[in-house]
Amino acid sequence: MRVAAAAPGGHQRDDGRGHRVERPADLASAIDAAAETLIAVLDSAASRHQVPPTQLRVLMLISGRRETNVNGLAELLDVVPSSASRLCDRLEATGLLRRVADPRDRREVRLVPTPAALTLLRELAERRQRAVQAVLDRMPQRMQHDLLLSLLAFGRAATQTVPEQQTDQAVQTA
Template identity: 60%
Template sequence: MERATELAAAVESSAEALTAVLESARLAQNPTVPPAQLRVLTIVAGNRHTNMSRLAEALDVVPSSASRLCDRLEATGLLRRVADPRDRREVRLLLTPAARRLLADLRDRRRQALGDVLDRMPAAARQDLLKALQAFEAAAVPEAESGEGLRTA
């Protein structure tokens, strides 16, 4: 079997290729949304109860930086701030229909770009990749959920 460091280098190289394919799909989108703003939209899409504090924490930035990102997204019609019905002192962040369309379009573009790459692979290699990715996820998820990090050996 290959040494763990050689395998890790191969995974890292593949991750970089994957990132390049996904970034190419993002850049082909019109309008192009900067990565930091796209991350905000993704965080808000994943949690119906995102407020400015939770967003700043998720981004690992100070609240004023998160607020400026939201200002830009609000100005482009991708984000709305509304009073939280549970606590009117809180401001909830909501995606607009335009943001939902943008995220759906990006997901479709990414899947198409990945599909194009996968189509160039032999069928047996695609099946092997699927099994390997499922095994990787199964090995990585328990540690990530428990906060212990990935196994080292």
């Protein structure tokens, strides 16, 4: 049985396999630091592109939402429509975005990624996947499995609907 030394402010718990592990006093800070590291790995894979991160984000958003118009994009980005429109102007000028009339309502203009944009996003996703895999390859397989299970559990918990009454009680006890 492995035993972790207790850190100030932390506590030990059983990991379910008979091992005692240290839980950081501030788990949220540890997760935030890990998320920042992951973002750095993903960003390093994207750094080869000449497309700024904000424009890449726009392309990712509209590629998954075929019904997006400038107002919808502005809402997704939490910006004013004129800012979203200027972003679209720049993407259109570089050949990564087209504005097309909605066939159901010709007054509506939809934002559509071009084939070049879709190729760019596919290549970016592949590079990001390789960058993450390179880090995972440096981890023991058991840790990779534990990470996967933890991330799946985190994802499920993050998307669960919390009844309003429970949320109110949590706020009152905090």
